[in-house]
Amino acid sequence: MKAFSRNQPRLFNSFNRAARQAATFAVMLALVANTLIVGVTNAEAQTARMSEEQRIVHVLNRLGFGARPGDVERVKAMGVERYIEGQLQPDAIADAAVDAKLRRLPALTMTTAELYAKFPAPGQLLRQLQRRGELPADLAAMMQNRDNQNGAMNNQNAPAANGAMTTPEAATGGAARGDEAADKKDYRQAIREYMRENDLQPPAAITAQLQASRIIRAAHSERQLQEVMVDFWTNHFNIFANKGADKWLLPAYDRDTIRPHTFGKFRELLQATAQSPAMLFYLDNFQSVSPNARGGNRRQMLEGMRRNRTGDQPGMMRERNPLRRNRGLRGNMGNVDEQRAAQVNPNSPQGAMGQGQMTQQRMPQAQRRQRGINENYARELMELHTLGVDGGYTQKDIVEVARCFTGWTILDPRGAAARTGLIDTERAGTFVFNARTHDDGEKIVLGHKIPAGGGINDGLKVLDILARHSSTAKFIATKLSRRFVADEPSPALVARVADAFTKSDGDIRQTLRAIFASPEFNAPENYRAKIKTPFEYAVSAIRAFGGETNGGPAIHQRIAKMGEPLYGYQAPTGYPDKAEAWVNTGALLERLNYALALTGNRIPNTRVDLARFGASGNAGNNLTDADKRRMIDQFSNLLLRGDVSEKTKAALLRQLNSPQTTTSATAITQNETSEMDVAMLPQPEGRGRRNREATSPPVGDLSMMSRVAALITGSPEFQRQ
Amino acid sequence: MGINRRFFLRSGAVAVAGLGFAGSLPSFLGRAALAQNGAIASGGRRKTLIAIFQRGAVDGLNMVVPHGEAAYYGMRPTLAIAQPRGVVTAGAAADTAVDLDGFFGLHPSLRMLKPLWDEKRFGIVHAAGSPDATRSHFDAQDYMESATPGVKSTQDGWLNRLLQHDPKDKQSPFRAVSMTQNTPRTLQGRAPALAISNLNDFTIRAGNASANVQGGFESIYEQTVGDTLSGTGRETFEAVNYLKRVNPAQYKPENGAQYPRGRFGDSLLQIAQLIKAGVGLEIAFTDIGGWDTHINQGAARGQLALRLAELGAGINALVTDLGAARMNDVVVLTMSEFGRTARENGTRGTDHGHANAMFVIGGAARGGRVHGQWPGLKSEQLYEGRDLALTTDFRDVFGEVAQKHLGSRNLTKIFPGYAANAAKFRGVLG
Structure with a gap:
């Protein structure tokens, strides 16, 4: 009986879909059928709702991380609807206790450049000190010692490779091995000591602080739904901390990209992620350059930035909204039109080929070579961020979207140029559009023509197209319904939620209201039905x-x-x-x-x-x-x-x-x-x-x-x- | 409707009772004993794959040295491993390559593996790897573990898909075990897989009250019938109890095997232990790092030599400990995300390259030979003018092991988007 009524809407939906393509008469008939079904589902669900107390527990579980002692009574007193509405407006909820706890996590409020300075990668730190001639004697000796040892080993190898007899020293590999291990340990210890003395910390501490902030907020924040949505979007727009520079880029991602947009318009959230250095790095778009690029390599880009700083012809566009300085506050992602208007002049003269400091620097392999177009971001943008895997795009669309996003990159992603004073430090690790590496030809994305010469507009248009696509509405509705209602949300629920998404132009708050008010959310069979992560x-x-x-x-x-x-x-x-x-x-x-x-x-x-x-x-x-x-x-x-x-x-x-028996588990x-x-x-x-x-x-x-x-x-x- | 896991649990227990081992074996093993296809050989023996990931990209050209290739010596003035000279006497600390077939040789740190080669239980695939051009560790490991080069959004790893699409006796909680802190990408997915950094941790930790508390959990989980949690709960306690009887803390390696100190050796030792305990281990995974030798890589001695010595000692101890009979049901497979540049760089090291070498070890290996095609090391033969070119897609090696050793019949599901089939196998297994 139950299974049957649950299957019904699905059948009618497919019928509905077919009917839309047929005659007007059929469409009308389908509409009638649809109304009937919605009526039935509502009526059925209304007869079986959770008790008031269950509903409160349910809301505390699903819109938050569960009840604290007294929470159920508190919500009962204020009314569950008021509680839900309040949770949808987190800015109005005071959260002083959490703010105080977070103050002990300084990484959260630092700019990317400050993070690079305070949490340097040990190898980079040493090279930098050496360059500046500031390497302390003990560390220098260690380094010297290490190089000598390795060098000596190589020298021992050289004659052997030429067929000479093995030297006695070379045969005592065991002893050398032990020494080397010990040296390595001392070496690491010395670096740790240096960092401690100079009030520096290892990069892993950034991730630890960020993780701590998420746990503290989930456990203690009054803005529970905000934390659930931060978790949801952070997972939807997932980034892995241990991919290269992402460690340093993640605090800004959490603070400036995700948090200000948890309840806003999806389109703005999407752009915030598209322009976030963390995502640009994680999905490699920062390396994606037009194959016909007029020599827009990193050095030239930095040169361009330098001239930009000194008032010369700008080589590239700086992000209009430097909200990375706007720590922890919900700044707007910047007006899209303003960004469009602030087009870069793609015809600006190329940077002089002067021998900047950068040329002497060791650069990671991937940056030394021109790698051309990189499709990773384009693919995941459609498959995972918007349309969904069956959302109706082709490999050709992926390539076209990738072309649109060429030149969307990160200024000084690893902070090397800032360290050598080539650019203003606060701009290290921020978004920049590099017109020189952008593919300025015409593109066709999902049937929409994007004319040549659009510059940064190309990518922004793609975001418009994707954010408003019906597949995106369905995909986001499915994921939100799965998160808040059940592992396998009914097609009827997903359709209603997708509708709310579309009608509100992708307003996340409105979409959530549709879910919380749905009979499915409040149905007893969904009470304590989801396994906690x-x-x-x-x-x-x-x-x-x-x-x-x-x-x-x-x-x-x-x-x-x-x-x-x-x-x-x-x-x-x-x-x-x-x-x-x-x-x-x-x-x-x-x-x-x-x-x-x-x-x-x-x-x-x-x-x-x-x-x-x-x-x-x-x-x-x-x-x-x-x-x-x-x-x-x-x-x-x-x-x-x-x-x-x-x-x-x-x-x-x-x-x-x-x-109470004593176990034999002594090992434990x-x-x-x-x-x-x-x-x-x-x-x-x-x-x-x-x-x-x-x-x-x-x-x-x-x-x-x-x-x-x-x-x-x-x-x-x-x-x- | 379908047959659920509980059904298997009951019928398995009954059947095993009929065979006369009831009471001594937990029911998940009963279920294992029932499965007669695929990974269980006709004699009731279980096949095991031990996958070893060398994270950081090992220099395959110094691990398996093409000493017959003149270009090799031209490109590596300080790093090259010298050509083998005559028969290496036992105990000699020779710094030359250990000859394999007149053209290839092992790095001298791996000489302990030479007897395995001679016994035809150790084969090598050279110039193998991922067809994707990436030289990012992150991406290349991702591609190798998901076995979908170029596709990042693949949610599960290939070893997990192997488990998913081979539904035989999936009930043993020890069917797939990674001896690592977290589940590696290659074992992530719908099929259950354990990540255990230490077998001694696989227990309820409540000090003196452990047994009591475990009893409490067991009885609570018994109360809720017919849902995923209670099913998993029961299996968990069975596994814990079983492992307790195995008593991992008291393990003594056999045949004088000496595992190298450190996490890698420990993890191989515990894998051997699980295999001997007969807990139904089908896929074991572990990894070993330290291969990213950009600076001062060393030649016959030095950084790389030390890492290879640990790798070789570990594998050798494992094979020794398990003994020849057990090794007939075990395949050890090594992999690394990409190779390194054919030429040495300016800091006596090597940079990120392309194709690499893989080891296939076990009684079933067609050992004593280097499989695949050798693309050569002349400048024009190199990939992008700098790296060893690829002639074997790693999926052809994975696929052969999956099909021939573990009995997978669903290679298209395990390697989506790739036409894996027996015609492309390199013949690494007999």
Whole structure:
């Protein structure tokens, strides 16, 4: 019965589609049919809605990272509709406590250039110091020593290669090997020391701070829906932190690209990502140049910038809206027309071929050669950001779109020119349109003609076409419905949401309203029907206990082990948003161990205070059955509003009553006793990562209360939202 | 309707009971025992692939040296590995290539693998790799792990697709194990795959209360029947309990095998352990880094030599530990995202190149030969005038291993957009 009524709209939809191509009469008939169906679905859903309390829990779960103690009552008091509407207007929600926590993460507010200066790559730092003649003696000696050793090895090889006898020294490979390993360690140590003394930090600390900010905000921000949408868009426009320069580019991406646009027009968000250095780098568009480019290499571009700075003929366009200075504030992405008007003069004279400092510098291979057009961004823009894989584009469209985006690049992506003073430092790692490398011929994109000579307008027009395409509406509607409603949203829901998207010209806030008001969102079968992602699971548990976290490496590492390191998904698809991606043996074990670590307060800098909920604050080894039952009820109410079956409760009680057997797992306890100091932020995430697990405090005797709390946190019910 | 996993669980247990091993084996192994096709050889033995990724792009021209190629010595004045001279006596610390076939030789750090070559259990594919021109580590690793060169949006890795499209006994939680912190790209996807950096971690961690707490979780997960979570829950506890009996902490390698110290050696040791424990391991993955030798690469000694020594010692220990009989069901396959420039650069190193060499090791390998075509190293023979040209698409090697060793019959699904078929196989397996 149920399955049948669910299938019906799909049948009628396809009928509807066919009818549109037929006679007017048929179209009208189809419209009638459609109205009928919508009527039926609504009526059916209205008869079965969630209870008021369920709806509040549902809203707190889906529009946020779960309820904290007291949240349900708070929302009940203000009314759930008001709560939802308030969440759609995050700017009006005060968030002082989170702002204070974020102040301890300086990377978040730095410009890209400041990040390059404060978090240099060690190799780059050394070369730079050497160039400036500022290399400290001990480091210089180390470097010298290292070079000598390697050189000596090569020299030993040279005669051997020519057929000479092996020298005795060469035969003692074992000893040399040990020395080299030791030297390498000293060398790294020396670099670390130098960085500490000079108040510098390793680049991995940037990612760690950014990850921390996401965890802090998800756990503690009052702007819960904002955080859910940041997570959604960050994943939709995914970027992998460990791809080259992206580490340094990501703070600006989160701050200036994603956050200001979470609820705005999709078209503006799309452009913000298209012009974000992080995306330009991640999907290689910064290297994409017209095959007929009139010699627009990097050096010439930088030369052009220099002349630009000194008031000469501008060689390229600077981004009109330098909002990268506008830290953390929701600046507008800049007026599109203004950008269009601010066209570069493609006929401006080429930069003089003067021998700039850049020529002496070592440049990464890829930048030394002219590689021509790069299709990566064009492909993913259509497949993953807008139309969807079956959205109706061809390989020819990919090439044409790629041509449109030639010249959309990053000024000084790795900050090398800024370091040598060739350009203003604050402009390192920002978007720039380089007219010289742009393909200025005519293009045809999805049937739209884009005339020759359009310059930066070509790309902007492509964004117009894509943002307003019906496939995009459907694709975004599907992904949002999947996120907020169910793994397999019904075609009827997707169609309605897509309609809201189209009618509002891609207004994200309006689109979300359509979802939250839909019968499907409020249908009982979708209550606690989605499996939480590891990030959602980890944060929702902290929130449920009213816990505290600084988002540091220890908690992030837990999330990573469960399968969702933030900014750690390599492919541009982003993490999948379906249960099957998260439910497997290894991941589930990590979830259960997370529950144990959290309730046992074994995650450094993340704390829950169970005693505040417990009538029985003692370790609880002499509890009566009634005490234990009370404890079970208490935590089932706290975590799941009592949505725990009597059978499960009985099983829990049986477990609490069984004698605590000592395990034979001595290896495990040994593993966990090698404890270290609590990792404080900001902390490098790089080399020591493998041992991060060892930074958890030892597993002592777990109190009865911790055990009950862990068992319910790890239960199938709490894995869902 | 379809048969769900629970159905398999029950019928598997019953069938195994009929065969007389009930009680001693967890049910996922019962299911494994039931599957008679593909990866299970007729004798009930399971086939295992051990994939080793050399991240950072190893210099294939110094790993497997074309010592018969004059151009090689011309292009590498300080880095070249000298031509082999006569028979290398045991224990001699010769710095020359270890001759394989009169034209190719192994880097001297790999000499411990020569006996395997002589026993025809070690074959090499040279000038293999990705047809994509990228010289970015990131992209090239991505392409090799997804096995879709040029297509970044492929969501899953090829080893995961292999599991997905080969539904036989997918129930063993140890069917695919990566001995790494996170699941590598190549094993990401719909099919379950474990990432375990250390087998000792695969347990409920609650100190003295571990057994008790695990019992609690088990009984809670038993209460919820018929959904993905409870199914996965049950399998998880079975796996944990089983591994506990295997007792990874007490493992002693056999046949005097000595694994190199460090993460790479440890990961191979634990893979050997899983294979011996018979937990249903079909695909094992691990990686080893440090190959990006732009500066002071070294020749017979130095940076690269040290890395190769670790690689060779690890593989040698694994093969020794498993013993010849077990190695009949195991294939070790090495890969690296691209090769390095044929010419040495100005800093006694090599830069990012193109084609590379891959190892295929195991009882089933057609060893003792270098497979594929040698494109030559003369200037005009080089790819873009600088790198070893490609003559074998890595998917032809992957595909052959998938089909012949693991019994995959769905190469088009595993390698989308590529016409993988037996005609293109290089004959790396017998």
